[in-house]
Amino acid sequence: MDPAWFQVRVRVQRTINMKDNLVTGDIGLAHGSGGRKTGRLIKDLFLKHLGNPIANRMEDAAELPAQGTRIALTTDSHVVQPLFFPGGDIGRLSICGTCNDLAVKGAKPRFITAGFILRAGLRAETLEKIVVSMAEELHKANVLLVAGDTKVIETGEVEECYITTAGFGVLEHNSTFAPERIEAGDKVIVSGTIGDHEAAVLLSRQDFGFEHHIKSDVANIWPLVSALIDAEIDIKAMRDPTRGGLATTLNELSTACGKAVLIKEGHVPFSSEVKAAAEMLGLDLYYLASEGRLLAIVNEKDAEKAVEILQAYPQARDAAIIGEVHDDGQGLWLETLLGSQRPLLILEGEQLPRIC
């Protein structure tokens, strides 16, 4: 489940023009971008009809009032094109995406279901590569796939396959990650460079005429989350900055807690290649999706320790404190290298469709 689904309440409180009714007429690609239009679609259409106290909490995974143990459920559909990209593929993404939605709730991923929608003409060899990739990732994550379904739709122009996974996890600790717990002074942490996934997918769509070694960061972040929990880091809230990127995710957290978030330009880790690619292609780095990064708001006293713990993992060697929470005002602000501050709004329209 994408955070976008449940963070819509956040968006409708924003002061930007919300009058245009985006959910009449045709669904456009921007409705799948994770930005404002996705938000409107979810709030004004899906939650309008399907909302309930659990769904309305708008979390990455739904914590269920179960018997004895705290459990969490989530779902995520994957439609990435191309199916294979440097650093990953739709299979790996479909497992990591759902594990990560559980992980950012503090839930240990245990079981996964997968619904496959295959386009006739997809080569079985292609599908097998995808499934092998899922199996490898499940094995690494120690998660069981327990149910599946397959449907086939008519031929298209390219090989296509959509995978919807649902995940079931358990909360084995007593802490609650909830934006309501965010206080002024709390620090913002990311577990690594931002935007590698979206850059890798974009660059694998066509040849832009420059060489690069950019790979998707797609990975299961549960080992990182688990290490932070075990070390009793006071985690106030956690997200994975997927569609809409760091800027959209932090805007959502800011509105959810009613406080301002300030991040510092030089502190946000980007790979030099992603930076160069974004510059050449006119993309805003702060809106590029990652698929294997965690974004946490932690108690100030634990921030340095949290970063140290993360950096011990190869997948998080670039972990950093990137900013902090303030109680004057709202929204997300970027302190530039020159010391000036500018607001970073929620993603408008789409940056790049079908990145996950």
Add this chain to the structure above:
Amino acid sequence: MDPAWFQVRVRVQRTINMKDNLVTGDIGLAHGSGGRKTGRLIKDLFLKHLGNPIANRMEDAAELPAQGTRIALTTDSHVVQPLFFPGGDIGRLSICGTCNDLAVKGAKPRFITAGFILRAGLRAETLEKIVVSMAEELHKANVLLVAGDTKVIETGEVEECYITTAGFGVLEHNSTFAPERIEAGDKVIVSGTIGDHEAAVLLSRQDFGFEHHIKSDVANIWPLVSALIDAEIDIKAMRDPTRGGLATTLNELSTACGKAVLIKEGHVPFSSEVKAAAEMLGLDLYYLASEGRLLAIVNEKDAEKAVEILQAYPQARDAAIIGEVHDDGQGLWLETLLGSQRPLLILEGEQLPRIC
């Protein structure tokens, strides 16, 4: 989750020619039919890589070894075309399909997740109708949608939307529905007329030049299952005869229990309109999918009582005992009105694609 996913082990034991490797080359529409090709795809590709003791049980829903309570997980993708058909729509189907996969395991549906893949160009009004339909069905079923996700893919020729739902249910009783418990003498029961769903979808695709009032039978069967459990009916196994129809479902049960199943032509309930349509269109009634029927194998002593209980529900007023289990031989046999017996094999290829 479609039974087809997990009933593949059944199929590969069959003696029909299994040598042609169906999972090399292109995926075809028959791979989504719920018949033999779907089975091969699942067994030789999906389960080959993703199999585990829970998945390999090949049940409609996966029972999870949870803390304290017995819980079940399932998933089902829905790609039906057209999106709306007499008696239902993809929204209603997406809720009922998943509730029913839980119900036939004896699990009470509690929570559902939904992943929407929308085709750009889908009208928001269309989507809203679908979502309203889901909401109505969830309300009726007393099931909560707790997580969702939305992705948008490029424009197509027709309005399209795919919905993958995952369901979480609890088993509040001590009985186990498992084909291993089937014995000679057990009776086969269905809860109503067979094939209405597939006939309704087919007839709404184009005008075949005859008037009819055929409606899909799509419905949540949990109330029926619950009533049978409460009455302590000794249920040996249960399925919902969706893709592949009655013949495929009973073949799978026959192989799973290692016994023969005999059904009697005059006893299987079909609506006269579905019968007439199947005759005109050259379709085999025994392979037509239902989406709101249960198929149960029950202890002989409880069979009459079970049918009486079912008939008290409007959705099951045509419930009937349609056959019985024998311990001489294997497979599914049809006793015709003339008294002769002919085998009904598992569905080969496809009858009609995208019915669910």
